[in-house]
Amino acid sequence: MELFAVPDLPEIQPGDDIAALVRERVDLRADDVVCVASTIVSKAEGRHANLEDFPAGPRANELAARLGDISGEEKDPRFAQAVLEESTEIIMEAPFLLTETRFGHIGVNAGIDRSNVPGADLLLLPKRPSESAERIRQELDADQVVVTDTCGRPFRHGQRGVAIGWAGIHASRDWRGEPDRDGRELGVTVQSVVDELAAAANLVAGEGAGGTPVVVVRDFEFGDHAGSDNHFRDVESDFVRQALRQWSFDH
Template sequence: MELFAVPDLPEIRDGDDLAAMIDERVDLREDDVIVVASTVVSKAEGRVFDLDDFPASERAEAIADRLAEIAGEEKDPRFAQAVIEESTELITEAPFLLTATRFGHIGVNAGIDRSNVPGGDLLLLPERPSESAERIREGLGADRVVVSDTCGRPFRHGQRGVAIGWAGMPASRDWRGERDRDGREMGVTVQNVIDELASAANLVAGEGDGGTPVVVVRDWAFGDHDGSDNHFREPEGDFVRQALRQWTFDG
């Protein structure tokens, strides 16, 4: 397959038609997958805010004080309040805020970004990323769109691209029931393809001031597999989340 960034996109602002801006800069094919960074989706959807939009509650003040004690530097309780309001659950409150968003994604600080936010202090994730992906897909007349973000992973250093929204394709392909090279039937393998596409696209899009937030994946095929839209684990089956709820940071 081939991956390439859509060139010459300007700074995205509230109300911009992302689909139209992409369409006028690249000739898309019917089976392309378009991977769009959540940052530009959020900007187009007006998700830029100031810290003053989040007056700190007593809980936010307490969280900020605790994080400041751990980090040895001041923490703004208004930021903690923004995280609280963007989350359905604070899974851990120390040594960092690990949160569950309204749409099911688990990450640090509810995915709130403080980099590359002209006109504001905070960039919040899209409220409903899969609906955003569907709007972009319809605007482009494309088959498949993935909205991506970057986040860390347990047991690994660094961040990678992950999918937080998608449209026009299943989230995963199911290998269960198929045979390996030795003829054994596979019983557990379900491949999360939207995360893999988001991660591959992030290698092309880059980080920092690259300015290439949209990547086209060409000549990739889902294959003759069953598909599933299961992406985020349900809390009752997420044993790591359940364990973290019981864990207390002692540092």
């Protein structure tokens, strides 16, 4: 399997055709997986925002005041309001805001970005990333597209690439019922393929000012496995989330 970044992409503006910009720079094969950073999807979809677009309500003022008290730094309640409006649930409200976005992804601050946003204060995640992936896939005439983001992981330091939208590929491949090397039947192994592709793409894409937002994965083979589009755990089977609902930060 080979991964390479699409070179020389310009700063993406609202209304830009990401697929056309990629096609101008790379000769794609039909079975390539094109991994696109959510940042440029959001920019093309006009998901820029300013803090004044989110006048703070009582709940946002409460959250910002508490976070400011914990950190010792003043927090803008308008940012807390933006997080509230982009979320369906606040899972943790201290010492940071961990939320569920409207499309099911769980991350800090609803995934709102405050860096690399020329001319605006905030960049919101795409509203429906899998629909964005499908649109890019059709415009590219490619088989598979993954929209990626970076987020932290429980129990580990640092961030890594994850998939928040995908099209033309199953989110996971199911190894249950297949034998291991000793002939034992696998009972629980379901591999999150789109997350693994997103993480691999993020190694090539890089971070910060030198980042390249589109990576092509070539010669990846899904294999002869059952596939599933279940990606975000439902609340009934997410025991960590259930526990966090009962936990409170003691400061």
